[in-house]
Amino acid sequence: MKKAEVAILGASGYTGAELVRLLVTHPGMRIAALSADRKAGMSMGEVFPHLGHLDLPPLQRVEDIDFSGIELVFVALPHGTTQEVIAALPRHVKIVDLSADFRLRDPEDYARWYGHPHLAPELQKEAVYGLPEFYREQLRACRLAAGTGCFVATGLLPLVPLLEAGVIAREDIVIDAKTGITGAGRGASERKLFSEVTEGVDAYNIARHRHTAEFDQELSRAAGAPVRVTFTPHLLPMNRGILATIYVKGDAREIHRVLDERHRPEPFVHVLPLGAEAPQTRHVRGSNLCRIGVTADRIEGRAIIVSVLDNLVKGASGQAVQAANLMLGLPETTGLEAAPLFP
Amino acid sequence: MKKAEVAILGASGYTGAELVRLLVTHPGMRIAALSADRKAGMSMGEVFPHLGHLDLPPLQRVEDIDFSGIELVFVALPHGTTQEVIAALPRHVKIVDLSADFRLRDPEDYARWYGHPHLAPELQKEAVYGLPEFYREQLRACRLAAGTGCFVATGLLPLVPLLEAGVIAREDIVIDAKTGITGAGRGASERKLFSEVTEGVDAYNIARHRHTAEFDQELSRAAGAPVRVTFTPHLLPMNRGILATIYVKGDAREIHRVLDERHRPEPFVHVLPLGAEAPQTRHVRGSNLCRIGVTADRIEGRAIIVSVLDNLVKGASGQAVQAANLMLGLPETTGLEAAPLFP
Amino acid sequence: MKKAEVAILGASGYTGAELVRLLVTHPGMRIAALSADRKAGMSMGEVFPHLGHLDLPPLQRVEDIDFSGIELVFVALPHGTTQEVIAALPRHVKIVDLSADFRLRDPEDYARWYGHPHLAPELQKEAVYGLPEFYREQLRACRLAAGTGCFVATGLLPLVPLLEAGVIAREDIVIDAKTGITGAGRGASERKLFSEVTEGVDAYNIARHRHTAEFDQELSRAAGAPVRVTFTPHLLPMNRGILATIYVKGDAREIHRVLDERHRPEPFVHVLPLGAEAPQTRHVRGSNLCRIGVTADRIEGRAIIVSVLDNLVKGASGQAVQAANLMLGLPETTGLEAAPLFP
Amino acid sequence: MKKAEVAILGASGYTGAELVRLLVTHPGMRIAALSADRKAGMSMGEVFPHLGHLDLPPLQRVEDIDFSGIELVFVALPHGTTQEVIAALPRHVKIVDLSADFRLRDPEDYARWYGHPHLAPELQKEAVYGLPEFYREQLRACRLAAGTGCFVATGLLPLVPLLEAGVIAREDIVIDAKTGITGAGRGASERKLFSEVTEGVDAYNIARHRHTAEFDQELSRAAGAPVRVTFTPHLLPMNRGILATIYVKGDAREIHRVLDERHRPEPFVHVLPLGAEAPQTRHVRGSNLCRIGVTADRIEGRAIIVSVLDNLVKGASGQAVQAANLMLGLPETTGLEAAPLFP
Structure with missing residues (x-):
């Protein structure tokens, strides 16, 4: 399987780390870049010691990432900060957003519940709600998936x-x-x-x-x-x-x-x-x-x-990988077959 | 305050131990006897090391307890075993039962939910539902209180x-x-x-x-x-x-x-x-x-x-002490004023 | 028992709240004042909802407390901030300090381990190490007890x-x-x-x-x-x-x-x-x-x-109350007899 | 990669379930049989609901397993019961034992610490201590590996x-x-x-x-x-x-x-x-x-x-898979590359 190059923006949070966990053994994607604004310059192992044994790219600021070879970007930034970041991404990259920023179709709903106007209403129009069980076909064809709450x-x-x-x-x-x-x-x-x-x-x-x-x-x-x-x-x-x-x-x-x-x-x-x-x-x-x-x-x-x-897998990062598999034309379950950890 | 002598039947369970905890600093009651059938002969400290520093009566079998000086009995036995034990207690002792055995007024309700006929339907008639906030006056006058679920x-x-x-x-x-x-x-x-x-x-x-x-x-x-x-x-x-x-x-x-x-x-x-x-x-x-x-x-x-x-205090043993205070003519809050333990 | 009036400085931390828990049922002390600089003006119930049902003095700034009727002060402030606060207290109040500020007899030891010079070396000389099991007689006679780590x-x-x-x-x-x-x-x-x-x-x-x-x-x-x-x-x-x-x-x-x-x-x-x-x-x-x-x-x-x-009782607030009992001439175990909470 | 058929004896315990978790995505082994004496006849999903979505063989009694196609057996039985079970296995199967039964080279040591004579002293002689970091070469060549405590x-x-x-x-x-x-x-x-x-x-x-x-x-x-x-x-x-x-x-x-x-x-x-x-x-x-x-x-x-x-992975089931990889001539890390789950 040829691996698609992907980036994770906001890798210093829990959903970012969970994306790394899921992707390091994913046969169809390779982590090419990681961003974390306030922790730029650090390694993932310094921020998350449980990943310290892995060979991962260093944490960078978003603006320092070279997106030219990158096919898909996972955005795991806080709610409210994401709309502008995504609007600035080059058009060739596909995006799976894990924040709440593109989930509500009606920008007025967004403004009412989140307390400020939507900053990328044009992008909102092309966003597909990211639950593959109900939006599978739309996800295969979309550029921007909005992972669910x-x-x-x-x-x-x-x-x-x-x-x-x-x-x-x-x-x-x-x-x-x-x-x-x-x-x-x-x-x-x-x-x-x-x-x-x-x-x-x-x-x-x-x-x-x-x-x-x-x-x-x-x-x-x-x-x-x-x-x-x-x-x-x-x-x-x-x-x-x-x-x-x-x-x-x-x-x-x-x-x-x-x-x-x-x-x-x-x-x-x-x-x-x-x-x-x-x-x-x-x-x-x-x-x-x-x-x-x-x-x-x-x-x-x-x-x-x-x-x-x-919540960190099917409720966030696993759901995002599932959507990304669809968007990249990979079998939907790729990299997601691990059995639960019990006890 | 003259202390009433009380017994705890079923002292080897959590509600029994919690009664002990509440009663050892209670100014109006003194623990005169403790029962635990399968652990008869052991000390409370052997069964519950956290009570090991206290001077408590040894665990006995119910039938070995001398009830003559005892004014009130807390019964913390498992559901289903309690009706016969309480029926056999001398008439002079007051009883606060923590099991489910006397909570349902209608013996048919009891039989339907607990799967066997009620074994002391006459006693059931005199039982008062043990929530002081709603049965305060009845509790002051009763012989048998049935603590709630x-x-x-x-x-x-x-x-x-x-x-x-x-x-x-x-x-x-x-x-x-x-x-x-x-x-x-x-x-x-x-x-x-x-x-x-x-x-x-x-x-x-x-x-x-x-x-x-x-x-x-x-x-x-x-x-x-x-x-x-x-x-x-x-x-x-x-x-x-x-x-x-x-x-x-x-x-x-x-x-x-x-x-x-x-x-x-x-x-x-x-x-x-x-x-x-x-x-x-x-x-x-x-x-x-x-x-x-x-x-x-x-x-x-x-x-x-x-x-x-x-659940172990207001939901069981504390509620029982509150009822017992009423039944013994003590101020209702006696021994129950401790503030919560946080964190 | 006539109750001594006491104050707690630094009541918004865990050891402060634990002092309140121990003192509200203490027959020999009454909480007359509570301080918490950044939370001055709030009630204890707002800071610690588990104490919300109690009738307690409001949180004040230390400088707003009237110490005239207060016999003893518990100081539960962070390490390093305590020396100056205690040095400024009126001479008639006895003090039990729960911080590390007066534990080390040698000010040079203090400077080496805490990274700055001791700010009240004269007071240090009269401080008694606060473990009653080894300093009982000294505690009875002292003005300033330094609770242990x-x-x-x-x-x-x-x-x-x-x-x-x-x-x-x-x-x-x-x-x-x-x-x-x-x-x-x-x-x-x-x-x-x-x-x-x-x-x-x-x-x-x-x-x-x-x-x-x-x-x-x-x-x-x-x-x-x-x-x-x-x-x-x-x-x-x-x-x-x-x-x-x-x-x-x-x-x-x-x-x-x-x-x-x-x-x-x-x-x-x-x-x-x-x-x-x-x-x-x-x-x-x-x-x-x-x-x-x-x-x-x-x-x-x-x-x-x-x-x-x-750690919050015998390791901090309970130990402090035990020392205070000695310093106030009360029986040493007053207010400290509660059995452990298990499970 | 052609998959070796393996069996797990004692699949109803935690180390058994952990072996299943590790093996269901293992590219070099296939679970062909599972035993659990007291739970024979049940499915793994009934015993461990977290595995309920997997297609696994039913739980059988050891004596009902057909070992003819099986290359390697993981034995996750309780200490003391294992020696006789392993002694009865056909000679063509390789064995990784997770119990304590073959860890001590000296049968007298075994008898002293475990309170009964060793029941398979001849087998003990061929057992290799199962820590790959120190017994790698011996494990490659052995028939019986004894996983460590x-x-x-x-x-x-x-x-x-x-x-x-x-x-x-x-x-x-x-x-x-x-x-x-x-x-x-x-x-x-x-x-x-x-x-x-x-x-x-x-x-x-x-x-x-x-x-x-x-x-x-x-x-x-x-x-x-x-x-x-x-x-x-x-x-x-x-x-x-x-x-x-x-x-x-x-x-x-x-x-x-x-x-x-x-x-x-x-x-x-x-x-x-x-x-x-x-x-x-x-x-x-x-x-x-x-x-x-x-x-x-x-x-x-x-x-x-x-x-x-x-303890369940490197301390037991993961260590066992690592040893089995060596015994089967597979790359040592096969199936064990998953990153830690944090938090």
Whole structure:
């Protein structure tokens, strides 16, 4: 397999490091450049000692990267800083963006939820929402993929097929999500200290988490009518993993049948048997898998869906590699077959 | 303060040890006897080294305990074994039971959820449901208090006042509960190993957890009409704490007002300001406190309530001591004033 | 018991919050003032929600505190900032300092290990090293107590009696210490993030941790001759607790006999039987206890000593309250009798 | 690459599952059979849901496996049960044993440390100690490899070269080891419950852990003279990883030079620069790497060595695959190149 040269912008964050982890054994891509503005000049091993044994390019500033031989760029920069960086990239490079900057199709939605006008509205028009299970063909053909929010990926994989099939009520969808801390990145803050996170749980950003806008957009599209969900994220004392417990109105058997049929061909989505023991985040750690379970509530006409994935893999960097595989014409699962790390 | 002599049956489990912790500095009770059938003959320090420095009675078999001077007995035995033990206790002793054996008023409910007929239906009639916030006067007068399920205490403290006041819909109540592992006790099982619990989360007993029956009973009573909730427990990598995220239909402002008024006189229930940052389990660890927060959903007419407590204290042993204080005519907060242990 | 009025300077850190936790149920002291320079004007509940239900004085700047009625001040400020603050306190107040600023008797030692000259060398002369087990009488009479390093307390409690008795070699003492993260305080840094601490262990400041200077000082004093130890601290994914594994040359039986005799009258130091299962940090959490175990190595003439305590209690705030009890003429154990929180 | 057919005996334990994880993407081996006596008839997905998406052979009893096409067998059975199972295998299969059953060359050593006579002393004679870094050539030629103890691998990788080179004293070697819980396997016991392991640390089997015998054997061989170490294992609240802090007498610069030269050609052993920040277990998680750091003590002539690896990979299943690669004539690193999973 001839390897495509790729760059990672924002390599000093967790999703950047995870991209490196996934790409160093990827048979179809080669890391040709790494950027990290404030850590330019350092090696990846200085920033991430777990990668210290690898032969990797040094960290550079974006403007010092020679993009001439580079086919595809992963952009793992913070939300809000990405639009201008991507707008300045040469037209020959394909882009997979992991930030929130190109996820919302309507620039007014973006402005409302992110508090400032979109800085690259023209580029937004060509962006494809980056979830391969629902945008596979568009991704094969696109130049710019916008990777999804990690919570949103966890919720959409079960909910989109159900709303498309019309087997659940559009109202009364409650998404109670539990996440590990790595989704919040590596920046230092009191809130994320071990001493403040271990041995406890809390809900945060109740009724106002930004991923809500993405849910609205994609679920309304699937339903062909406006859908607004109740979404509550919780922070748990763990590194990786999101578990979404989703409360819906509909027949559990129908729900399970639709999900099972829709996802059976998917290499990374596994629907467990109806009523089976619910999936655990522990069982997808480090892998690109999403596992989904369906249980009938004791109250007639209601069901509980549990969906799990690793926020750094299927929720971010693995999803990005999957999209990149499509954009580069590689088999979709290339470099993503590793089994979960358990325990 | 003259100290009442008390016994703890089932002292070798976590709730038993927690009773000891709370009682060794309690100015109104003295531990006169401890039982643990399979560990009879051992000292508490051998079973629980953290209590090894204390001067405590040895572990005995129940039948070897001399109850003549004992005023009150805490029963911390496993579910199902308790009815016969309590039925055999001398009539002069008061009893606070921490098991599920006397929580359900209707013996048929008990048989349906626990899989065998109730073995002491006459005693059941005199049992008072052990949550002081709602059964304070009955507890002062009773002989047998039935401590609540830990999940149930977490949910009832916010939901009972709301259903009594009629400010939330009786239908569409979703209780998404997250618990630490100590609620499952000290018995060895693969499921509870560190290696199977750390760094992850899972939902279990979806739509069929036994605490559901207690919710039905107490919430229907509060509403004056049948109430059936959707209840999903989740296991988290932490020792202590339950956080219940409760989705209801009603006006958040009204909901907050009712809770704030109702619980303001309560020494152990604290309702946070409307829309404040949600309470964390970390902030009640080791204490008898329950903290409750209310947030309006972005969807009109819906609210999210977060309720937290320490399952071993307010959810079990602390609640039991609180009930015992009432039954013995002591000030209700005696021995329960310790502040939470954070971090 | 008439309550002495006390103040806590630096109440917004973990040791400050822990002092509050210990003092709110202390029958002999009342918190009359709290300081926190950068958080002046906030309530303790805003800074530490777990204390939000308590009736506490607001956080003030030190210079705004009225010390006229205050008998004793706990100083929980960062290392290096404390000398000038204490020098400026009115002479009538007694002081228990929890920082490193007055621990080293020789100002040159201080300058060498802390990188700047001592700013209050006159005060240093009256400071008493704050470990009650070895400085009880001096503490009763002193004005200024210098609380020990948390690692040092863990190591001195076993080592001082052994060096005094001459039953171990002064050379070849290796102290391999394992600590929870709270010892590093609440300041935000990448190093202390949950994601960087959980699920792993590392050694840090090998051969150059500042507590080494305290070990040198106190162990040399005990031995009556220079003692230099090899000391390596390790960071573990836990909040509270230090476990020191100490490798010494000497007869295990003699070692155990000396420790057992010396510490038998001590209310907070428990020496386990020779060869018993080693003490765990879990078994002292939240308490003022130190537990010590002794085991003979399989190599003749060598022994392994394991010493555990809770770094925030016996290693800091509990030790400080114990010293304050002595300085105020109260029974030494007042307010410190709570049993450990397990699990 | 033509794939060799392999079997895993004892696939229902953690090292068995880890072998599956490593082998499903291994280009040179194919899992042809899996055994698990008590779980025979179940699928791997039922026993380990994280492997539930893979197409794997069902679990069988050993006696039901057809070994005719199988080239190599990994034996991941409990200590003590393995000798007879291996003795009964057909002579054409090569064997990598992960238990302790063939590690000690002297059957009397085995009997002394394991409490019963060796059951296959003839086989013992042909067993090669399974650490490729020191037994590479013998492994290429052998039929039976005996994988090392996980603590022992962590200690030997630094200590063997140093004793061979004579740059450290043979006496006064102290190995203070810290391990995650997975080394203790998946069997249920109170000792290994989450509630008993989280948020704490303890030392166990002080001066009598069985791995001591392996240290004696291999270190004495390296030194050409008897070496007896002081070895203390500690249990930490983490799943994977061992960190050994090793106290030796010798010149740190010499020590570092010897290790650096010896391990520079090794693909899986990385010696950090002298005095660099010590390696962390977090930085090798899930990988076959061992990282080693050397620091001079402040006491002249002493050094502190820190060695880390993942007990389930380089300490067990990864080491076994590495040995199997050699035995099958494959490149040694095949299937083992995955980077560590961090965070």
